[in-house]
Amino acid sequence: MVQAKGLEGVIATTSSVSSIIDDVLTYRGYNVDDLTDYAQFEEVIYLLWFNKLPTSQQLADFKSELIENAYLPNEVLDIIKNLSKENAHPMSILMNGVSALAIYDEEANQMTESANYRKALRLQGKLVSIVAAYSRISEEKEPLRPKEDLSFAANFLYMMSGRIPDEISEKAFNKALILHADHELNASTFTARVCVATLSDMYSGVTAALGALKGPLHGGxxxxxxxxxxxxxxxxxxxxxxxxxxxxxxxxxxxxxxxxxxxxxxxxxxxxxxxxxxxxxxxxxxxxxxxxxxxxxxxxxxxxxxxxxxxxxxxxxLGIQPDLFTPIFAISRVSGWIAHILEQYENNRLIRPRAEYVGLKNQTYIPVHERDESKDVIA
Missing domain, CATH: 1.10.230.10 (Cytochrome P450-Terp, domain 2)
Known part of the structure; x- marks a missing residue:
C-alpha cells in the first residue's frame, strides 16, 4: 500500500475549479494575477460557480441577489449575541452560526440544482453578515445591514465599522478577497468535499470546512x-x-x-x-x-x-481585529468551497481512503479479572 504523509503529492480527485501549475494559480483557467488587478470579487464568485465571467447584466443581478440574501434570521443573531457574551472564538461563533442557518432554511436538505444555487447565495451573503455582526456586537454596537449601492468588499467594511470605506481600502480588501477565494485542494476544501461526498447538505460541508480553516496551519x-x-x-x-x-x-x-x-x-x-x-x-x-x-x-x-x-x-x-482574520478568510474562501461542493455533487463518489496499519498485532484477549490480577499487564 502506497503511503504519503499528509497525502503530500497524492492526486485525490479531478477538478476544473482552480489549478496550481508551475507556481501559477488560476481560477477556471484565468490567471489570479489578472483577476486581482482587474476584477471585482463578485465576478470571481460568479466565475467559480458558473465557469464563466458574467455579462454586465448578469453581474448586476448577481450583486443584487447576494445583498438580498445577506440578512440574518433573528434567531441566528441571538446565537451570535449569546456566544459573544461567553467570549467564544469568532471562528467557533461562525461555525455555530452557519450550522444554525440550516435550521432556518427550508431547502437545507433539498439537493436540486436550483435549491443548491439558492443555498449558495445564502451562505455567501450570510457569512459576511455573521462576521460583521460579531464584530459590531463584540464592541457593544448594533449590527448593520448592507447597502445596495456598495460592493461586496465595501459592504463588509461598512457593516463592520459603520463607515463607508475610502477607495484604497475598498480596492485593497477586494483584492484580498479575490486572492483567498480558492486554492485547489487545500485542507478546508478537501474537508468540504469529503463531507458532502456522503451526500450531506451544503451547510454541513461549509461548517466542516470552517473547522479545518480554524487551525493555525491553515486559515489561522x-x-x-x-x-x-x-x-x-x-x-x-x-x-x-x-x-x-x-x-x-x-x-x-x-x-x-x-x-x-x-x-x-x-x-x-x-x-x-x-x-x-x-x-x-x-x-x-x-x-x-x-x-x-x-x-x-x-x-x-x-x-x-x-x-x-x-x-x-x-x-x-483596515482596522480589523486579529481574531477576525480567519473569519474574513472564510467569507472569501466560501466562494471556492461552494464551487467544489457543487462539483462534488455533480459527479459524486464517496471519499473513503485507506490507512496503513502500524499498530500491535496478534494480541490475545485476557479476561478483565485476570488483567486486574496481573502485574505484568499495563492498563
Missing part, C-alpha cells in the same frame, strides 16, 4: 503572524527576536508552502497592498517590520512569504 496563520508582529513590537527588535525563535526551533508563521516551489504568487499583491495602506493609515511600522522579517527568514531559512504573511498587516491597516 495570519492571526498568528499579527501576534508575532505585535510581540516583536519594533523594527529594531526584529533580528534579535527572529534569531531567538530560530534557536528555539519555533515555526515562523506565514512562510513556506507545501505546493509552491518558487514562492506563493499571491504574496506580492498583498505586500503591495500592505505598503499602500500603511501610507494611508500612518502605521508604516508594520509594513517595514514585515519587510525586515521577510529578508531575514528568506536569507537564513530559504523560505518565502505565503498569502498569510502580508495579509496580516493588510487587515490590521
Amino acid at each position: 496563520a495570519n492571526e498568528r503572524v499579527m501576534k508575532m508582529l505585535v510581540d516583536i513590537g519594533d523594527i529594531t527588535q526584529v533580528e534579535h527576536c527572529l534569531h531567538r525563535a530560530f534557536e528555539n526551533k519555533e515555526k515562523i508563521m506565514g512562510f513556506g508552502h507545501r505546493v509552491y516551489k518558487t514562492g506563493d504568487p499571491r504574496a506580492k499583491h498583498l505586500r503591495e497592498m500592505s505598503k499602500q495602506l500603511a501610507k494611508v493609515t500612518g502605521e508604516e511600522k508594520w509594513y517595514y517590520m514585515s519587510l525586515a522579517i521577510e529578508k531575514i527568514v528568506t536569507k537564513e531559512k530559504g523560505l518565502l512569504p505565503n498569502v498569510d504573511f502580508y495579509s496580516a498587516s493588510v487587515y490590521h491597516s
Whole structure:
C-alpha cells in the first residue's frame, strides 16, 4: 500500500475549479494575477460557480441577489449575541452560526440544482453578515445591514465599522478577497468535499470546512503572524527576536508552502497592498517590520512569504481585529468551497481512503479479572 504523509503529492480527485501549475494559480483557467488587478470579487464568485465571467447584466443581478440574501434570521443573531457574551472564538461563533442557518432554511436538505444555487447565495451573503455582526456586537454596537449601492468588499467594511470605506481600502480588501477565494485542494476544501461526498447538505460541508480553516496551519496563520508582529513590537527588535525563535526551533508563521516551489504568487499583491495602506493609515511600522522579517527568514531559512504573511498587516491597516482574520478568510474562501461542493455533487463518489496499519498485532484477549490480577499487564 502506497503511503504519503499528509497525502503530500497524492492526486485525490479531478477538478476544473482552480489549478496550481508551475507556481501559477488560476481560477477556471484565468490567471489570479489578472483577476486581482482587474476584477471585482463578485465576478470571481460568479466565475467559480458558473465557469464563466458574467455579462454586465448578469453581474448586476448577481450583486443584487447576494445583498438580498445577506440578512440574518433573528434567531441566528441571538446565537451570535449569546456566544459573544461567553467570549467564544469568532471562528467557533461562525461555525455555530452557519450550522444554525440550516435550521432556518427550508431547502437545507433539498439537493436540486436550483435549491443548491439558492443555498449558495445564502451562505455567501450570510457569512459576511455573521462576521460583521460579531464584530459590531463584540464592541457593544448594533449590527448593520448592507447597502445596495456598495460592493461586496465595501459592504463588509461598512457593516463592520459603520463607515463607508475610502477607495484604497475598498480596492485593497477586494483584492484580498479575490486572492483567498480558492486554492485547489487545500485542507478546508478537501474537508468540504469529503463531507458532502456522503451526500450531506451544503451547510454541513461549509461548517466542516470552517473547522479545518480554524487551525493555525491553515486559515489561522495570519492571526498568528499579527501576534508575532505585535510581540516583536519594533523594527529594531526584529533580528534579535527572529534569531531567538530560530534557536528555539519555533515555526515562523506565514512562510513556506507545501505546493509552491518558487514562492506563493499571491504574496506580492498583498505586500503591495500592505505598503499602500500603511501610507494611508500612518502605521508604516508594520509594513517595514514585515519587510525586515521577510529578508531575514528568506536569507537564513530559504523560505518565502505565503498569502498569510502580508495579509496580516493588510487587515490590521483596515482596522480589523486579529481574531477576525480567519473569519474574513472564510467569507472569501466560501466562494471556492461552494464551487467544489457543487462539483462534488455533480459527479459524486464517496471519499473513503485507506490507512496503513502500524499498530500491535496478534494480541490475545485476557479476561478483565485476570488483567486486574496481573502485574505484568499495563492498563
